[in-house]
Amino acid sequence: MILLAAGLLNRILGFVPRIALPRMIGAEGVGLIQLVFPFTIVMLTLIAGGIPLAVAKLVAEADSRGDNRSVGTILRVSVALSLAVSLFAAAICFLLSDLISTRIMTDARVHTAFLTMIPVLPLVAVSSVWRGYFQGKQNMIPTALSQTTETLFRIAATLLFAWLFLPFGLEYAAAGAVLGMVLGELAGLVVLWLQLRKDRVKPPNDTPRVKASRIDESPLKAILHTAIPVTGSKMIGSLSYLLESILTVRSLVVAGVAAAGATAQYGALQGMVIPLLLLPGALTYSLAVSLVPSLSEAASRGDWVTIHARLHQSMRLAVVTGAPFVVLMGLLAGPICTLLYGDDSMADMLRWLAPLAVFLYMQAPLQAALQALNRPGTALFNTFAGAAVKLALIIQLATKPQFGIVGAIIAIGVNMILVTLLHWISVARLTGFRMHPLDFLKVLLAMIVMSAVALWIWNHDLLGVDGLNLAVSALLATVVYLLLLVALRLIDRHDVTRIGRFFRPRGPS
Template identity: 75%
Template sequence: MILLAAGLVNRLLGFVPRIVLPRMIGAEGVGLIQLVYPFMIVLLTVIAGGLPLAVAKLVAEADSRDDPAAMKKTVRGAMTLAVSAGLIASAACLGLAGWISSEVMTDSRVHAAFLCMIPVLPLVAVSSVWRGYFQGKQNMIPTAFSSTTETLVRIVLSLLFAALLVPYGLEAAAAGSVLGMVAGELAGLLVLWQQVSSDRAAGRKSRPASVERQASASDRGVFRSLLGIAIPVTGSRLIGSLSYLLESILTARSLAAAGLTAAAATAQYGALQGMVIPVLLLPGALTYSLAVSLVPSLSEAAARQDWATIHKRLHQSMRLAVVTGAPFIVLMGLLAEPLCQLIYGDDSMAGMLRWMAPIAIFLYMQAPLQAALQALDRPGTALFNTFAGAAVKLALIVQLATQPQLGILGAVIAIGVNMVLVTLLHWISVARLTGFRLNPFDFLKVMTAMVVMSAVALWIWNGRFLPADGLNLAASSLAAVVVYLILLMAMRMIDGHDAARIPLIGRLFR
């Protein structure tokens, strides 16, 4: 819930630049940023993709044994690996920046933005290790505080730098926005550093010096353990990141093959990845929080062979993912035009949002299932499932987006098929591994509530009872969500026990 609160705040705040930037630099400028972003994600995945999870798992195990020396060696070893990889990648990018911008990317105007992106690599490398440390100790507050600070600084400086550089052209404005991301990462890292310093000081006061010098695993053993966990996880995430990069390249080239100019292709891809997908991912703040907190919880239960707890945690996470994602799906599907008009001042991408909304439920379920596979020592299974989905997606983009009658809609269909396929493969894998099953009547109850809330939302929106479209949209959304929650409580999908577990306000339901 701590990560959920931070995630929701960060995603809502993150919509500020999503709303302002398209109005400032247009879909084409957003497209330039989106062309750089997938390449950065690939590099960050190589540098630190699986390290946070590996650190969290080893720290959680050492903490359960009360072995502070092992925790210290784990963090030190992971930091050595992450910083070395970050510096090597930064040097390589700096040396190859011209070639990457002109040959790999589909628009040479990304060169300045690409150069501004390079300092992010070592910064994220260090912060990922510290976040893994706190995750392993099941202390989510430093990560939440750090991510919120990073978001605030990134928003302010991205918009400021972009506004200052707009007179110099879209290329300069996009570079300024990326530079704001670098500043945000630095601010988040400084917050984590302060939290780590406080944690170390508290640890020294609570433990005698003799305990600090306990013998534990050798440095070589620590590296072996870290890499043994990190490499398969990194491989799984790298497939996703590479498919994201190839998706950006293939989509732009396929749209060009369908008859669009490079500028138009960049604009359409910018609308899809920079405007539609962020709206679709907003409910994913919960599933991300569930995935992060599931890893240490399921790891401990698996070590005890406690299958009852594993089933309970899986059921809780999947039910929350479905219940919280469903109302967003209804509102995004039915009210796509007014939503896009309100957020971006342009509803031209509403058709893409309406196509993708019903499929988003699979995306919200995917993160907890993947976290379960990783926590239960099946990262290779998650790797294969991700690879299969990525291969199908890329093949479909080439097949569909090159058709003039489909265009960008072909890429939308391909991404949707990927979401469904990977989630189903993860589900089958988890079910075979644990025997976990979800009650089909839970889905029926949620679907019933969705149908009723759809009718309420459309009735209020079509009635236009208020003078402004924004007010009508807010009223229809709020009324529909209230009806949805009442129906779920009536059908006992949400009960007093669930509400009582919510921090701060939970005491009201006890």
């Protein structure tokens, strides 16, 4: 709930620079900023891809045993490791900045922005470890506070420095925007540091020594055991996205689409449609983050009843909360795209992918479960298999004139389904976990009724203004959906009780 609230707030705030920055520095200036991002994402994945999750998992296991000595050791070793790797990467980036900006990013004007980006590497490295620590302690408030603070400072600083540096040219305006992002990360790091001071790890002598564990014997090895496969899995995703962008545009050109048209079609798909599908990602992210320490703690006790309960709870929440987005994006794709982008040419893409998005929403909790249960290598293989199939299908289908961009959409949809099913099979084999089919039937029934309500309100055009009709259709249909969830007992008194406990002040432990 805490991470969900912060995630939704950050996503809403994130629209501010998306709207204001292009108006300030234009599409060309935004393009210079965007050129910095792909390489930065790859570097951050290498530096902090899997360490935060490893920290969360190991801290949860040690904390469940009351082993404060191991908790402190994990935190110190992980910070030292992340900081060392990030400083080494920053030095390499600085020394090779000319080569990277001219050859890899293809535009020498991005050099200043790239240099400005380098300090973000150690900042993210340390903050990610501290967030992993708090998540392992199952305290999501510091993470939520730091993310929200980072977003607010980033928005203000990005717009301010882009405006201040604009008179010196687009190159410096783009660098100013990147500087704002760096300052946002610094602000988030300060919040985490202040929270860490309040929740300082107890000195080893304060806690009785517990039985030696894998963490005590080799903390670095324990961290790398989880971090390396998770980093590999994320790297596959990053490289897959890079190759997807290259192969899709080239395949469309082979299919007879002009180069500019191919770029525009892929831009509509990845820049407009996919972000809409990822809107419920705030919830799936919060589920995945909170699931890792919860399952790790239960697994360390051999508590399979709790593991099954947590898995069922997270999967049910992922499906139940993602379903209304699927309905609205599938049925009202045209008016949604027109309202947001002033153009409904990409509505068919959204309409085709929306029904498959439910698999995407289930994917994050399942992957988190594999990582929490010491199967990060399995998650890595499943992700790799899905990426390979997706890229192969893009080459096979998008190059054919009868498919074109639809071939890329089919490939992305198959990837969503395949990776989710592979994760599901892996989790089922590992834990014996089974979903209740009746839950899916209940959600499907609620979606059908919600669809009828949304279409009836939209088609009757009660308010005469498309934007208002869309808002009323979505709101009333969602209210009906929630009432049906209660009536069908997909939301029960236990869920309400948990939410009530969340809002009540906590007593001393």
